[in-house]
Amino acid sequence: MELQKLLEVIQVQRHDFLNHLQVISGCLQLNKADRVQEYIRQVIADMRVMSQTARLEIPEVALALLVGINEAAKYQMEVALTVDSKMDECAVPGTVAGLALEYVWSCFLGNLFPPGMGKRSLTLRFAESREKYTVCLGSRASNIGDFLLLKKCLAPVREHLHKHGGESNVNLTGENLEILLEFPRKRAENGQTKGTDKLSGG
Incomplete structure (x- = not known):
């Protein structure tokens, strides 16, 4: 992953934080307490979505996710994120898993059509x-200009994961x-998939 993209994420978060403080300060100066409460609730909701990245226990995947969300914002692409797994028993090396997700972001955003379209x-x-x-990753097919080109772009990811x-x-x-x-789970010495008992409630 390019460090420049990671630095961009940090810079954007810093900018957003300062902007939030300015908005809250402005509302307080105008004695708009109701507006402050509403704005803070909105900021908290946004932060809860982003905080889901911390659930992932593979640093490379978490970083690829943060960078991808930041890149998507440049295309006015809103991301509805759900993290229902820590991926803590992933058998695929973290560097490989992170690069796979990073490449998916790149192919998807690179094939958006038309590039300058409004919020999606x-x-x-x-x-x-x-x-x-x-x-x-799910989206409307109309957001992609050429499905076959997207599929061709993603071919190296499949080969690498195999x-x-x-x-x-x-x-x-x-x-x-x-x-x-899809990333396989690690297997225990007895050949069983680790985490099976936990998932089955045993």
Whole structure:
């Protein structure tokens, strides 16, 4: 990952923080206490969404997620994030998993159509099962200019993940586009997938 992009994330967060303070200060000077409360609630809601990145226990994946969200904002792309997994037992090396997510962001944003279109949205969910972890990026198919070009762009991700038992797929169903990344869980010495008992309630 380019350090410059990580520095951009830090700079954007710093700018947003200072902007929040200025807005709150301005409202207080105008004696608009109700507006301050409303604004703080909005900021807290936004922070709760971003704080989900801290649940991920693979630093490279968390960083790729933060950078990707920042890059998406440049395209006026709103991200609805759901993190339902820590990915703490991922069998794929962190550097590989992080690069895979970073590459997905790059291919998706690089194939947006038209580039200058107004605000759009995508969903990004981190989930898990007994056997694997899944990252699913979903969006409207109309946001992509050329589906076949996107699929070709993502081919190296699939090839790279295959070397570590992972998988990558691009699905187009009607107006819905999904990019899936699958990472196997680590296995214990007895050959069973680690975390199975925890997930099954045993």
